[in-house]
Amino acid sequence: MTTLLAVENIQTYIGQFHILQGVTLEVEKGSITALLGRNGAGKTTTLKSIIGLTPPRSGRVVFSGREIQGFRSYDIASLGIGYVPEHRAIFRDLSVSENLKLAERKSNDFKNKAEFIFELFPDLRRLIRLPGNHLSGGQQQMLAIARALVPDNQLLLIDEPSEGLAPVLIEQLMHAIQQLSADTTILLVEQNFIVASQLAERYVIIEEGMSVKSGRMADLIEDKETIQQYLGAA
């Protein structure tokens, strides 16, 4: 297994607040890694620091052997990182097809990927002309993930995909993410431990802005003590 993304001891500030105080993690190529931790632990900020929206003040972020910390977000994204933010952040005034086309990096990206995307999320095919604000929460989540699939991305950063969705939709989404992981690497932030434990092969736990534990998901599931201590769930 080769390492696709390595984050080494990053320190990130938002305004005066020292949010990340040393996060270190590795994402292996072709795997799903779950970023776990309580609310406010710094999971979202970690993703944002990788994509460059809240650039780390120190530390290193290495993506396919290249240091990317301090790059502008669009440069980082162009290297092949797709970002699916918390609360979806799809563009309300743009139609579904415009939302997808905007993500193109080469002029035919959407055309080439359309079949793949519609197979994964059949609903989107029939919603293609609707404006984003007419979509339900689950449909928006699908669109947000589909948007990250339009260009050739090697790594997807997915933030809280199951948040606010009905169980039936979560099931559908998990299935889609599982299918994706066949040829894409995913770093997943997930509050719902059941979802995370079923999807991910590896995990990293963040506590108060620091990465405190990492390893194989299979081991974590056995380790009730750690789950209780850091995630507050059994």
Added chain:
Amino acid sequence: MESLRRAFRNNQTLIITLAVLVFLYVIAIQGMSTRDWVITTLRGLAAGAVTFLVASGLSLIFGLMDVLNLAHGTLFMLGAYVGWSAFVRPDTFIDLLPVIMLIMIGFLLNPLWEKGVSRLQLPQLVGKIWPWVSLAAAALLLFYLLPLYPIARWDAAVYNDSPVTWTQNFTNGLISSLIEPAEFSQASPFRLILGLLVAGILAAVSLAGMRSLRRKVQIAGKLNLPWGRWILIAVLIVTSLILIFYNTPITNFLLNISTNWLFLFAIMVAILIGGAVGGLMEMSLIRPLYSRPIYQLMLTLGLGVIGTELVRALWGRSGFTMPRPALFEGSGEGCPATNLSGWLANNCSTLLINIAGEETRIRVYNEVFLILAGILVLVVVWALLRYTRLGMTIRAGVQDSEMVEALGINVRRVFTLVFALGAALAALGGVLSGPATGLSDLMGANLLLTALIALAIGGLTSFPGSALGALIVGLMQQFIIKYGQIGIPIPFTEITFKPTPPLVPASTVLLMIIILLVMPQGLLGRKE
């Protein structure tokens, strides 16, 4: 039917407000003769069209970048003055253009300088000082060279040479006989060309040096100078050489073509200069302050004042007119035209139409052309927003520019483009309104206020809102002006109330307050 009812319920306040506005308009036209209200409406639409050109740029910039550009009125004014200069004194432009092009070449080679600068290993103090030395050297060089370079000027302080006189000369058709050919009498052209190139390069290198101080990360990868850039540089060099060595024939060509083409040339020059000034403003001054909105507001306010003073220094304090192109200037036999074919044949400045049995004169430029131009721009910009990738990016960026950037789109470049586009629209408004209302050093400040009111009425970030707001404000102003002449009889009394001129802007402010009380987000603004 059900969907119609739902649409009504969702937009109840908007529909009622619009209905009240239409009702007010119907009442307003009851108080005057049909002829008067037709004319007043046309004038209102024309004023609205000009306001729209400024307000639309403001709304695009505010929507995308959250910058309220208080220098926008000055850009409008700049468009008018630059347009006047290109129209009345095209020789000045032909003289200035190669100078600008030669200096620009240095900046186009920027990636080269950045790469070179990033390789420099200098002691810290030297690294901090040398860019300023280089900038000073560039400024000194320009200071020395420009007076030697033959640029035709006018002198605002001398009546015979002032813009006022040149406008008269233009109207009397004397321009081509009065303009002297540009000659390199003080220095050889090659020395000047080389000097300007070097000055541009020095300035660009100095800016690259300043930027490298702020950058924490080294620029990785190889030199990124796409071939398109080299072609542009080659085109600039060739064009500037042609402009320098064939200055007189080109100037004569411009002076002898029909004023319609010259007006089109003036419009293009105004748009390009307006856009360039806007783009440069964003890149150099606005960009460092995105995290400090109040400073940004103060900055644009200050820039507006500086721009106004600059216009006063170059063109003088006194206002002057801008001649109309031949297409709208015809008089004498066959004029005023009574129908379209008559107008086409004679290009009359006025049309005579029959409104409710009364012969009425309408000015073609002021009361027809401006409205059409406004509609054209509305359609073009709307199509740009709707159907192009840039438009899509802008619409997405208005909502969430961070996410657009995370998709891999260089949002900064879009910001610069939109700022340039907004400034170009304002400059277009300026050059178009020049022949209708004349030029004065207050035109920018006045229109900025009107445009801001239109923007607030329409909903700050909505492009269609800016059009609707401009329309309402334009009509309001013109009707108040008209009622200032004919008076409003107060019911049940003998008194006739005549609104005084200060009430014109005051009435629009009042309207804005009322609309904002009912709809705090403006007519077409989005509820937050």
